[in-house]
Amino acid sequence: VRLIRRVLSFVRSRDRDLREEIESHLAEAAEEYARRGLSPIDSMAAARRDFGGVLQARDAHRDLRRGSFVNELDKCMRDMRHALRDIRRHWRFYLLTSCVLGIGVGATATMLALMHFVLLRPPAGVVDPSRLVVVPTPDGQFTDYAALRSRLHSLDLAAYRRRAVSIGTGRTAYEGVIECVTSDYFGVLGSTAASGRLLGGADAGTRAGSAAVISPSLQSRRFAGAVDVLGQPLAMGGKTFTVVGVAQPAFTGLRLDAPDAWISLEGSPDVCTSHGSLVGGSASVTTIGRIRSAFTRQQAAAEASTFSPSSGSSTRVGPGHAYIELESVEQARVASVRGLVRVLWWLTAGAVCLLLIVCSNVAGLVHLRLLERRRDFAVQLQLGATRLRLCRELAAEQLQVVAAAAFIGLLTAWWLTRMATTYLPFSVPVALDLRAFLAITGLAAVAAIVSSIVPVCNTARLGIGAVLRQNQTTSTARSIAANALLVVQATVAFALIGVGVLMLRSVSLMWSQTGYDINNIVAISVDLQRSGYRPDAEVMRFFQDLRSRVERVPGVERTGLSSSGILGGPPDQVFIGLRSGPGGAQGYAGMAAPEAQAVSPDYFSTVGTRLLSGRSFGALDNDTSRAVTIVDAELAKQYWPRGDAVGNCAYLGHQPGCVEVVGITESRRYKWLRVTSPEVFVPLAQAGRYRFSYLHPRVVLARTSGDPERLIGRITEAVYSSDAETPAIQIGSLSTFAGDQARSTRLAAQLLGVFGFSGALMAAVGLYAILAFAARRRGREMAVRVALGAPRAAVVVALCKSTMLLVAAGCVAGTVIVFIAAHLLKWLTFGIAPLDPPTVVVSAAILLGAALAGGTVPSYRILHASPALLLKHD
């Protein structure tokens, strides 16, 4: 405090101030002399005489200020150098403390950065987002938006919808996301372009040409970062657009992830909707509105309610009438990633737990270190050192430790942020919030400094005699507090490890119980429907040719054809009604209609789906033979509960005839990794009978003998070897698609794994501190026991036993917490019982192993020290 005061004084009390002060002094004095009757000149002369040398006074003042500041600075440097000498002598101890502190600070700062990124960051490039709301419309269709737009006076409306389309042509084509926006979208948002222009009213007509605004990421991906992209053609969804502008780098629309491009919804309904029209049930849009300056949100909601009597969660019943509640776009943005937000809350709780363990551990370590120096403090105090002086020395020491910890924390946070960015579905990288980082580091510094000052105050309070006489004993209350702290640490560490292991097991189970081989399959989805240049009759020939080309790629074992992808692929699906008899009900209440897939005979053997009974499709199941089908085990059990599905009749869709069930496959998680979905398979050769537009070959699945990722390049070559313009929309391995789906779980698993590992490390450090402290406290007793002939191992066991029992108690308490957490995380921990024995065993093994490792150093010292040395040390 004194240093700060002196620095402030040095900076503030400038010569100018002193000059002004002296001038007013002389003026006051002269005025008094003048009142006594002296002339003005004589008054001033008398005042100057009384004052003495003005220059000398100024010089003395300046010297004092400078001297004081330099003196404080010098003292500070001396403290720092002294602390550095001590740190060098005990560098292992200080390195451990810095690492422990750094990991905790880094983990917490990362989680705060993630929370800030997802929850608190306002949409970039949007003017006054607080006045933007999502307007619920009766059916969520474009026609509703168009009707509302002309009626509402309190809101400027716009609408948008996102759609996955193929971007580019030929081998460089890939599946991207575009945002189809109405002409007033950018005006309502108040956004500006980084270069060129944004879309406006002139782009709304279908004859206006096809203008597109691209994102900076598409600019670098598609045009290799070229600056002059305006006017360049760009194929999207089978149509060629002209690039008219590039969006601002941070602009992501009203979602957290940015689309690749923005096009006009009214100008390109053929690309924006599946049926090429804005009228009808396929043009669902999100309607947004900016509240005009003369209106409040309540007034806007009341007006919107008049024209849009919506239902559902956004409706509230007010006094006498129902009115809609306008959700802000910021709330809607967070709501769109609700699952991720829940994961982040859990991870933040984990990080805070870790920080608490870290702070208590650092306090324990510092306390342990200072106990060894208590006698030094007592002697120094006796020799005249002030308490403040000792505290300053220790604070300087802790500040250097915290500086090192901050560096380690920055590295940890950098690594964790990078890892989190990989798993987050956002194109904008997560940046570390420096203010949050500094705040957490400040907290850690306060914890470290306070824990170092307390022993000095205690020493000063007790006096030198008491400290020198004291036989390293501690009060019972303090022992109980230390034991309780250890149990709490072990509990929290076990909980962190347990939840981390649970997550990792969940990810591994997701991979292993899918109902198909996730590791060795490459899927090639070809968008022939949208290219529109091949009649249906040619589709099968095209795919047979494509399949034979892929089969010739070295490393590809076999291939199969299907009308649907696995974990991705073509977006449009065919759901079909299923009956077990001519007059039977179409499924049971609450059961979703199964998805129909047309597959080639070798499909099942290619993807590794097992047939539980019956047979697969064969070459004889063609267009002229009897209609056959294969159902999955779930459907078979529900429709034919007596287990007689195979050989029985099924009625599919509106087909009047009976279709024979020839086989039952295992149930598969083919759409989502977490849940099974009912499936009905028909042979590709018989698909024409069902007259569904998407029941024709669209996906080639190839089983590889090795890592499928290594064959992607060759397979891509094979796909384009005959037709360079083949519009492939997706070529990738199933494990990649699965990885995309399981991002949240994997993020949670990885980060909780890191936290769990760090928690175990912290527990080991905490245990080391407590055992080392116990070894010091009971050093005399140990020495006497050893001197009397007790085996050293027995002495170590006696020392460690009670502590290990406390850790075991922490394991039991931690198991209860993991059980509760597993219940709460049921939506994330797929298919694992809350009380999962492997999780408990592995977590206990990790924690007890870490605890044993922590106890090794103090035990080793006791085992290898002579009793005389122990007594002397004591």
Add this chain to the structure above:
Amino acid sequence: MSDKRDVLYGSLGLMVLKTLEALGPLHGYRIARRIEQISGDQLALNQGTLYPALLKLELAGWIDSAWAESESGRRVKVYSLTKAGRRQLRSEEHAWHQATGIVARFFKIREDLP
């Protein structure tokens, strides 16, 4: 030759503290005048030496300063006693009385002392 006495070395700070305690916040000139008046104009105070002394007291945290307006409407720096300054004054007052008491005893030495 003036019959005024120089300020005893080290006692100016004590005088300033006591003046501020007795009279409340004052600016530099007023402090100097009060010290002279309280001494019955017996002290030859070189007023310029007051300012380094004030700075010393301020750096020690015993007095505080703030710019204000004097009775004559001039902008002046007003000094006031802090809590720490009050404590310091108590302890210095005690030490002073003790020291002067000891010296006074020497002036009372009589030959008939045992």
